[in-house]
Amino acid sequence: MPVCAQNSKKVRTLKAQQTKLQKSLKQSKQALDKTGKEGKDARVYLHSIDRRLDEHATDIHNMEVEMDSMRSRMQVLRSDITRIEAELSEKKARYVRVLNYSRQFPKVDNTLLYVLSAKTLTQMYRRSRYAKEYAVYQHDLGKQIQHEHSLLLDAKSRLLATQSRATATLNEMMRQRRILNDKQVRQQQYVKNLKAKEDGLRTQVAKQEKELKALNKKIDDLIAYEIEQARKRAEAEARRKAEAEAKRRAEARRKAGTAGKQTATSKGNSSATKSSASAKAGTDSWLTAEDRKLNGTFLQNRGRLPVPITGQYRIGSRFGMYNVSGLKGVTLDNKGVNYVGKPGARARCIFDGVVTAIFQFGGSKNVLVRHGSYISVYCNLSSVIVQKGQKLKTCDLIGTVMTDESGNSVLHFQLRKETTKLNPEAWIGR
Numbered sequence: 001m002p003v004c005a006q007n008s009k010k011v012r013t014l015k016a017q018q019t020k021l022q023k024s025l026k027q028s029k030q031a032l033d034k035t036g037k038e039g040k041d042a043r044v045y046l047h048s049i050d051r052r053l054d055e056h057a058t059d060i061h062n063m064e065v066e067m068d069s070m071r072s073r074m075q076v077l078r079s080d081i082t083r084i085e086a087e088l089s090e091k092k093a094r095y096v097r098v099l100n101y102s103r104q105f106p107k108v109d110n111t112l113l114y115v116l117s118a119k120t121l122t123q124m125y126r127r128s129r130y131a132k133e134y135a136v137y138q139h140d141l142g143k144q145i146q147h148e149h150s151l152l153l154d155a156k157s158r159l160l161a162t163q164s165r166a167t168a169t170l171n172e173m174m175r176q177r178r179i180l181n182d183k184q185v186r187q188q189q190y191v192k193n194l195k196a197k198e199d200g201l202r203t204q205v206a207k208q209e210k211e212l213k214a215l216n217k218k219i220d221d222l223i224a225y226e227i228e229q230a231r232k233r234a235e236a237e238a239r240r241k242a243e244a245e246a247k248r249r250a251e252a253r254r255k256a257g258t259a260g261k262q263t264a265t266s267k268g269n270s271s272a273t274k275s276s277a278s279a280k281a282g283t284d285s286w287l288t289a290e291d292r293k294l295n296g297t298f299l300q301n302r303g304r305l306p307v308p309i310t311g312q313y314r315i316g317s318r319f320g321m322y323n324v325s326g327l328k329g330v331t332l333d334n335k336g337v338n339y340v341g342k343p344g345a346r347a348r349c350i351f352d353g354v355v356t357a358i359f360q361f362g363g364s365k366n367v368l369v370r371h372g373s374y375i376s377v378y379c380n381l382s383s384v385i386v387q388k389g390q391k392l393k394t395c396d397l398i399g400t401v402m403t404d405e406s407g408n409s410v411l412h413f414q415l416r417k418e419t420t421k422l423n424p425e426a427w428i429g430r
């Protein structure tokens with residue numbers, strides 16, 4: 001009995017540690033899900049930035065083509081300016097020569113005096129025609145100089161405008177490229193940090209999962225040991241009763257005067273009783289008749305047992321191995337089913353049974369109910385309204401499910417037959 005009690009205390013302690021690890025593992029999984037989602041969103045955003053960079057590269061290429069075109073036009077304008085300046089210089093030089101000639105020969109500048117000073121009529125006619133042509137030439141040369149000067153100013157103005165547009169285009173192109181490059185660098189660093197955080201959480205989850213597996217194995221071993229000890233005690237008690245019954249019958253027969261004949265019969269009965277006791281000392285020898293009856297009715301209701309949580313619910317995590325969302329290659333093992341209900345949801349008993357354990361860890365309460373050799377486990381309760389040893393009926397309320405920060409009430413429910421873990425979904429009705 002002291003060894004059994006000690007083992008039971010160890011089991012309760014280990015179950016408390018198991019609850020703590022499961023809660024920590026749940027928090028780590030939530031952090032992983034959040035990190036995976038953030039990483040996915042960051043990678044999608046980074047992809048959009050890359051796509052925008054590709055589009056912007058096309059725009060930059062178009063700007064560069066336009067810049068080349070502007071450079072070509074500016075080169076043409078510079079050539080035109082050089083040509084116009086040369087022509088303008090040549091015309092100005094010719095105009096200067098005309099003015100110098102006029103100062104050297106004043107008569108030429110005075111048309112009437114120049115014509116009347118002719119010696120002959122023919123010379124007068126020639127001087128008259130020359131004076132007219134010279135006047136036209138002077139007038140045209142002045143207009144040409146003005147026109148060339150206007151062309152020069154216009155070419156320089158267009159050159160300056162083109163240079164201004166090219167500079168503005170280049171500045172805008174560089175500004176946009178710098179902005180997008182800065183965004184890309186920041187987003188890449190953000191993704192890198194998320195990856196490092198994800199790797200750290202992955203390591204943490206793996207470590208917690210390893211510890212949880214080892215703890216579950218130790219719990220199963222201790223439970224199996226206690227069941228085996230209970231069976232051995234049941235067998236010893238059956239042998240003791242059989243021997244006492246055999247002695248009682250032998251004493252009664254001896255007093256009746258048939259001790260010699262009935263000794264063999266007594267031995268035979270004793271052997272038969274021992275054989276019967278040995279036959280009964282099977283898998284469920286430690287169960288009472290009421291427990292065996294419960295086992296039968298529990299098994300008959302497979303797939304029709306009530307849902308262990310009240311109100312609307314959904315299944316958050318199913319029984320068995322599953323991949324962690326957002327983490328490739330990370331799997332977890334769920335020993336039961338997580339039922340997600342509304343705030344205020346309560347846990348209820350799935351079948352007639354007896355409360356065998358109530359333990360608390362990390363602010364949440366946990367209840368074990370035995371239905372013969374079947375055991376139902378209700379975890380993550382904020383309050384409990386039952387007591388250890390209390391008999392429960394189907395659908396009796398056990399306690400209130402704890403509500404997390406997101407407003408969900410998550411009941412972790414397990415079902416076992418002795419040490420064998422069962423899938424609750426195969427037993428619970430829809």
